[in-house]
Structure formats: C-alpha cells, structure tokens
Amino acid sequence: QLQLVESGGGLVQPGGSLRLSCAASGFTSDYYVIGWFRQAPGKEREGVSCISSSGGRTNYGESMKGRFTISRDNSKNTVYLQMNSLKPEDTAVYYCAVRNYRCSGSPGLYDYWGQGTQVTVSS
Numbered sequence: 001q002l003q004l005v006e007s008g009g010g011l012v013q014p015g016g017s018l019r020l021s022c023a024a025s026g027f028t029s030d031y032y033v034i035g036w037f038r039q040a041p042g043k044e045r046e047g048v049s050c051i052s053s054s055g056g057r058t059n060y061g062e063s064m065k066g067r068f069t070i071s072r073d074n075s076k077n078t079v080y081l082q083m084n085s086l087k088p089e090d091t092a093v094y095y096c097a098v099r100n101y102r103c104s105g106s107p108g109l110y111d112y113w114g115q116g117t118q119v120t121v122s123s
C-alpha cells in the first residue's frame with residue numbers, strides 16, 4: 001500500500017524554524033521524486049520544493065530560496081524540509097507528493113499525496 005505521512009508542523013514565531021518530514025512506504029520504483037507543496041486558505045496549491053530520487057538535484061520556489069532546504073534519507077525512505085526564517089506568509093498546510101523520474105512544480109502531475117501538516121507562523 002502506497003503511503004506518504006507528513007509530520008513536524010506546528011506553531012512557530014516569525015523568524016523561527018521547523019523541520020517537516022515525509023515518510024514514504026510501499027513504493028516499488030527506485031526513481032521517485034518527492035515534492036513539497038503548500039496551500040493557504042483561499043489560495044491555490046503552490047510548489048515549495050522538490051528533490052530527485054538520488055537527492056542530487058533539488059529545486060525551490062522563488063520565495064523559499066535561501067530559507068528552505070530539502071533533503072532525503074533513502075535508507076529511511078524519508079524526505080525532510082528544513083524551513084528557516086519563517087514568515088507569516090509561510091502559513092499553510094504543507095503536503096508531500098510523489099511522482100516518477102522528474103520534479104515538477106505542477107501539483108496535478110503528482111500521483112500520490114500525504115494528508116498534510118499545518119504550519120502556522122504567528123507571534
């Protein structure tokens with residue numbers, strides 16, 4: 001059974017940090033990429049970051065560059081999103097998703113999704 005489980009969300013003050021985790025299970029392909037997306041109330045789902053199957057290639061949304069870092073530990077089938085210098089506009093539900101071979105910023109191209117984890121940045 002294919003499954004993605006996000007964790008690590010919570011309430012943090014502006015300027016603070018959080019690390020999100022996405023644990024994957026049940027995937028038979030060795031070539032899957034994992035993307036992080038977020039969705040704030042009343043807004044469309046937005047690409048945050050993506051990492052290749054080997055971890056050697058990453059990309060980020062413009063507003064995340066320099067603040068967020070994606071990484072993966074294939075021995076644990078887990079991808080991490082380290083988020084620093086958080087801003088109130090980062091408040092959203094964060095989702096991880098999987099597709100084969102290549103990263104994409106289009107959520108419609110991903111095949112499987114986790115349930116999401118809430119991140120709230122507020123003083």
